[in-house]
Amino acid sequence: MGNFLVEGGHELRGTITPQGAKNEALQVVCAALLTDEPVTISNLPDIKDVKNLIELLRDIGVDVNFTSPDTCVFQARNVDLEYVFSPDFRKKAQSLRGSVMITGALLGRFQKALLPKPGGDKIGRRRLDTHFIGFEKLGARFTYDSFLKTYQLEAPEGLKGSYILLDEASVTGTANIILAAVLAKGTTTIYNAACEPYIQQLCKMLISMGAKIQGVGSNLLTIEGVEKLGGTTHRLLPDMIEVGSFIGMAAMTGSDITLNSVSVKDLGVMPDAFRKLGIELEITGDDIRINQKEIYDIDTFIDGSIMTFSDAPWPGLSPDLLSIFLVVATQARGSVLIHQKMFESRLFFVDKLIDMGARIILCDPHRAAVIGNGRFHSLHATDMASPDIRAGVAMLIAALAARGTSRIQNIGQIDRGYENIDVRLSQLGAKIFREE
DSSP states (O other), X not given: OOEEEEEOOOOOEEEEOOOBOHHHHHHHHHHGGGOSSOEEEESOOOOHHHHHHHHHHHHHTOEEEEEETTEXXXXXXXXOHHHHTSHHHHHXXXXXXXXXXXXXXXXXXXXXXXXXXXXXXXXXXOOOHHHHHHHHHTTOEEEEETTTTEEEEEOTTOOBOOEEEOSSOOHHHHHHHHHHHTTSBSEEEEESOOOOHHHHHHHHHHHHTTOEEXXXXXXXXXXXXXXXXXXXEEEOOBOHHHHHHHHHHHHHTTOEEEEOOOOGGGSTTHHHHHHHTTOOEEEETTXXXXXXXXOOBOOBOTTSOBEEEEBOSTTSBXXXXXXXXXXXXXXXXXXXXXXXXXXXXXXXXXXXHHHTTOOEEEEETTEEEEEOOOSTTOSBOOEEEOOSHHHHHHHHHHHHHXXXXXXXXXXXXXXXXXXXXXXXXXXXXXXXXXXX
């Protein structure tokens, strides 16, 4: 998959525009399966996960036409359901976590779908119970082939609206159930729904296609099924996780970077959370400037106790950001506790940061205490391998701030979520080289 050679210790300077949101793209691209009319989606990120999902839709029979590098027209008028149940589809879908969202769209429109156990980041258990409980409430039945690790779903009598109380506010689970429910007969109520901006975007897109959804932006969604959806045009939000990654890079390298068009209102608590790390953010309209010339001091709670960052459902901090907060804290003045509640394997990359000179105590699979070194370039270079997208970019941030040249292996993981990251960072003054 190739390596990155990263020469650390260089200040970054300039302006960068975040890519379109990866997690939103995986949802709205699948939503194009719900209609036989053209659906135009713009601001698509040029990353592996999105490209692989688009290719999978093409294999299913969806017409795919890129009108520009980041804009694509999808038309699902000749969907090949036989291919959906083929070994080739199963093999390709198993390698892609985003393929799980195809299920809700196919089930909603055609009352049948196949879901191979999906791939993606190796960050611990990622159960699908929420998805299947929702599908069952809508009237679908599923069987599991333990040998092929495949779920087969069907609703021979069609989907019918139902009251659904989610056992967890799962983002992908909520999206999948929404995709299935918009064409179901009757009214569906989803309580404890995820309400992240990307779910809101999916709902707004479906409404523009003719869906009837109330409660967008809350954890209680009411969906009145319609007989047919039409085409639409939709633009993705900026990727908030990439915004957080660039803020972390600027802080760690003592740099002056401006982030253009970040949609500040959709960042939630993230800017304030970075301020608690001591990072200065200058927000003007939808732009953020980070000009970190001095080392940053971690705040404490009002009673003087150690600052804690933990993931929580929206509008809380996204679990995808905690790897970035952890690495940024390694050279701050002060201490912080990182509590990764959702995934039990996401903090295991800290051993590489410890090899670089970071002072981290891994308390258990979910918690890490970080004692900042209190100065810039306090880490030293090393060789490491990226275990998942977010840990990979955290390693990249550490390497940019470290003394010496680091090698990051398995960069295909980073490429899954970050568009041409080496080229874009080089334009800001980073010394980063790709070894194929």
